[in-house]
Structure formats: C-alpha cells, structure tokens
Amino acid sequence: MLHIDDKRVKRLLLQGNFGLEKESLRVLRNGSFSHTPHPFPLSETHIVRDFCENQTEINTSVYDSADGAVDALLRYTRKVNETVARLPEPELLWQFSNPPFIEDEDDVPTASFTGVLSPKTSYREYLSRRYGKYKMALCGIHVNYSFSDELLRADFEAGNETDFQEYKNRLYLTLAEQLAAYGWILTAITAASPLFDSSYVEEGVMGRTTFSGFASLRCGELGYWNYFTPVFNYDSVDTYADSIQRYVDEQLLAAPTELYYPIRLKPRGQNLLQTLREEGVNHIELRMFDLNPLEPSGVNKKDLIFAQLLMVWLLSMSRPKLTVRDQVQAVQNFKNAARYDLRMVNVGAPNKIFESVEDAALKMIIAMKNFYRDFPPEIRDILDFEAEKFVDPDCRYAWIIRNEYADNYVGKGIRLAKERQEELLNVRTAGNLK
Numbered sequence: 475m476l477h478i479d480d481k482r483v484k485r486l487l488l489q490g491n492f493g494l495e496k497e498s499l500r501v502l503r504n505g506s507f508s509h510t511p512h513p514f515p516l517s518e519t520h521i522v523r524d525f526c527e528n529q530t531e532i533n534t535s536v537y538d539s540a541d542g543a544v545d546a547l548l549r550y551t552r553k554v555n556e557t558v559a560r561l562p563e564p565e566l567l568w569q570f571s572n573p574p575f576i577e578d579e580d581d582v583p584t585a586s587f588t589g590v591l592s593p594k595t596s597y598r599e600y601l602s603r604r605y606g607k608y609k610m611a612l613c614g615i616h617v618n619y620s621f622s623d624e625l626l627r628a629d630f631e632a633g634n635e636t637d638f639q640e641y642k643n644r645l646y647l648t649l650a651e652q653l654a655a656y657g658w659i660l661t662a663i664t665a666a667s668p669l670f671d672s673s674y675v676e677e678g679v680m681g682r683t684t685f686s687g688f689a690s691l692r693c694g695e696l697g698y699w700n701y702f703t704p705v706f707n708y709d710s711v712d713t714y715a716d717s718i719q720r721y722v723d724e725q726l727l728a729a730p731t732e733l734y735y736p737i738r739l740k741p742r743g744q745n746l747l748q749t750l751r752e753e754g755v756n757h758i759e760l761r762m763f764d765l766n767p768l769e770p771s772g773v774n775k776k777d778l779i780f781a782q783l784l785m786v787w788l789l790s791m792s793r794p795k796l797t798v799r800d801q802v803q804a805v806q807n808f809k810n811a812a813r814y815d816l817r818m819v820n821v822g823a824p825n826k827i828f829e830s831v832e833d834a835a836l837k838m839i840i841a842m843k844n845f846y847r848d849f850p851p852e853i854r855d856i857l858d859f860e861a862e863k864f865v866d867p868d869c870r871y872a873w874i875i876r877n878e879y880a881d882n883y884v885g886k887g888i889r890l891a892k893e894r895q896e897e898l899l900n901v902r903t904a905g906n907l908k
Contacts, residue, residue: 551898
C-alpha cells in the first residue's frame with residue numbers, strides 16, 4: 475500500500491514508466507492474409523513476429539510518460555507501413571483486433587524460425603493444435619508499466635522498510651491481486667472489436683459482416699483464455715511463481731508463457747519464472763487492450779493514463795486478499811466486461827456485491843475522482859472521458875465501430891488501412907514525424 479499521506483510520496487504518485495507492445499496483421503489490399511516472410515531482420519528488435527508470420531509486433535522502449543510511449547509506437551507503425559508499402563505486392567497493416575478474411579486454417583501462416591530459434595516455431599505449432607490458428611490471429615496491445623524508482627524509494631523510506639526488492643515485490647504482488655479484482659474496467663473502456671468476417675466462424679463463408687455480441691472478442695468468452703481458471707498465491711514472488719509452475723507440472727500449460735491471463739508480473743529482461751524468483755518483479759503487464767482503430771497509433775493516450783490512475787488508486791487503500799472464490803469470479807468479471815451491452819452483465823466484487831458493469835464502473839470512477847480531487851484538472855478530464863463511456867454507450871469504441879463498419883467490415887477496414895498508411899507516409903514526406 476502506498477503511503478499517500480507522505481508529502482514526498484504524494485508528489486511522485488504519477489511518476490511512472492510505459493512500454494507498449496502492439497500486434498497487427500499484414501494483409502493484402504483485397505483483405506487476404508499476407509504470406510510473405512517477415513520483412514524485418516532479426517537485428518530489428520523493436521519490430522518482430524508474434525504467432526503468425528504476418529503478425530507484426532512492435533515493442534517500444536520504456537518511456538517516462540504515456541506521450542513518449544505513444545509517440546514511439548507511432549514512429550514504428552510508420553516504419554512498418556513504409557516497409558510493407560514497398561513490397562513487390564504492396565501490403566497494409568490491418569487496424570482491428572479481429573482479422574479480415576480467413577480462407578481456412580492453412581491461410582494463417584505460423585511464424586517460421588530456423589536454427590537455434592526453431593523451438594519458437596515448434597511452440598507455435600503446439601499452440602495452433604491446442605487452441606486453433608484462428609484464435610492466434612487475434613491482435614491487441616500489451617501495456618507494460620512500472621512505478622518510477624524515485625517514487626518507490628520515497629515510499630520505501632516512508633514505510634521504514636529494510637529490503638528494497640522485497641518491498642518492491644510485495645507492492646507489485648498486491649497490485650496484481652487488486653487488478654485481478656478490479657482490472658476488468660480496463661477491458662470495458664478499451665474494447666473495440668465487436669465485428670468480424672463470417673469466415674472467422676464458418677470456413678469458406680467470406681464477406682459477411684458478423685456481430686459477435688461482444689465489445690471485445692479476444693477478451694470475451696471466445697477469446698484468449700486457457701481451458702481452466704487459474705488461481706494464484708500472491709503471498710510472495712516464490713509462491714506466485716509456484717502457482718504458475720504447478721500448472722506446467724500438471725501439464726495444463728506447456729510453458730509459463732502459455733498462461734493467458736490479463737495481468738502478468740514480469741522481471742527485467744527475459745520473462746522466465748527463474749528470473750522472476752531470483753531478481754524479483756520489475757514491472758506489471760496489462761494484456762487486455764484491444765487495438766483501437768480510431769487512433770493512428772492503435773491506442774488512446776487517455777486510456778493509458780487512466781490505467782496508471784487506476785493502479786495508483788488501487789494501491790492507495792487497504793483491501794482484503796482475494797479468496798479462491800474471488801479469483802474465480804475475477805476471471806468471469808473480465809469476460810463479462812468484454813460484452814457489448816454492459817447493462818446486461820454483472821461483475822462481482824470481493825465483498826460479494828454484484829452490480830452491472832456500467833454501475834460498478836461509474837462507482838469506481840467516482841471514487842477515483844474523489845481520490846484525485848487535488849490533482850491537476852487534466853486528471854479529472856481523463857476520468858470524465860472514461861466515465862462518459864458508461865453514461866453514454868455511444869461513446870464506447872465498440873459502439874462507434876459497430877455503427878461505422880457494420881455494413882462492410884472488411885471493405886471499410888481495408889479503406890481505413892489505406893488511409894492510415896497514406897497519412898503516415900505523407901507526414902513522413904512532409905518531415906513532420908521524426
């Protein structure tokens with residue numbers, strides 16, 4: 475729990491670091507999947523592949539502001555567009571989390587790695603057998619966040635702690651536990667994938683726009699979830715790592731990376747449980763953001779700052795530890811928050827109170843407004859921006875997208891991809907985007 479009564483701690487509360495990962499599909503101008511090799515060398519560590527050979531993943535460096543991270547994401551997005559536009563058969567970056575046309579499973583190209591990296595391809599082949607290739611074509615944004623070292627040091631000193639890494643581990647473990655209970659609101663505010671092409675659910679039937687009933691397909695019941703409900707022990711880094719390792723030992727997971735959960739605690743460097751045990755937590759990863767086709771970068775900066783505000787608020791007061799029942803309910807909360815009409819589904823809090831997603835979200839934001847009442851007015855503006863999504867559903871990304879693209883999801887999606895590519899290339903030509 476952050477010592478918010480300490481003046482130095484309170485002054486530093488919103489100092490933190492952002493790093494973004496964005497997945498996007500490379501497609502042809504007719505809406506088909508690209509089958510060309512990944513057009514960037516292995517030395518380009520900021521532009522890599524995810525599951526699919528045509529699934530480009532941008533990894534930004536770490537920035538001390540949401541502005542810096544979004545600007546970097548936009549620069550790399552421009553670089554990818556420049557490259558794919560120059561291919562012998564020019565390609566586009568698909569702007570949505572849900573894919574366009576898929577002919578069949580063979581149309582989804584598993585990323586091809588060779589030599590010492592060939593186990594990466596073997597692992598992807600395992601995932602395709604277990605979950606199906608269609609699910610692997612879903613894309614999103616992962617947000618990596620860490621509190622500034624200055625804030626953590628000030629809070630460490632305010633609490634008269636003796637071991638900084640142990641203190642830091644405990645802080646992030648508490649945050650992960652509370653985000654499990656309340657992080658569903660981030661799904662609700664960033665959901666942006668209500669539509670898909672009929673070929674996603676019926677092989678060979680292409681060109682018919684389908685409404686899923688979800689605001690986010692990848693975060694809902696049909697999305698990225700394991701075939702069991704994970705329960706974690708947040709008492710220490712070792713017990714948390716043991717929780718994950720147990721699922722590997724029981725062969726429910728092939729590797730810890732197969733754990734599809736909205737929140738991850740990660741060490742610095744390679745994401746291994748052994749590294750987490752030995753070096754401790756470095757940052758937290760939020761994995762529930764859809765691609766936002768309304769934004770050239772794929773993410774709205776206000777949503778990133780809201781996530782930061784939520785995390786600070788969650789650590790500002792004491793809350794009970796989650797029971798097994800609470801953790802099982804938490805998974806369902808995330809899935810319910812991905813539904814299209816948030817008046818029709820409930821979330822359950824650890825205090826066993828059940829409310830509609832809309833009502834629970836508004837109460838949470840009201841509490842956050844009270845907490846941040848002495849902060850600069852731009853903080854209240856962001857909270858108002860998010861609250862409006864629950865007051866007026868037409869302000870939600872998924873509702874905007876359904877209204878705009880329901881008559882021709884793939885056709886209009888290709889038009890949008892072309893426009894975005896032209897905008898980025900024109901800005902580059904003008905010298906305004908460095």
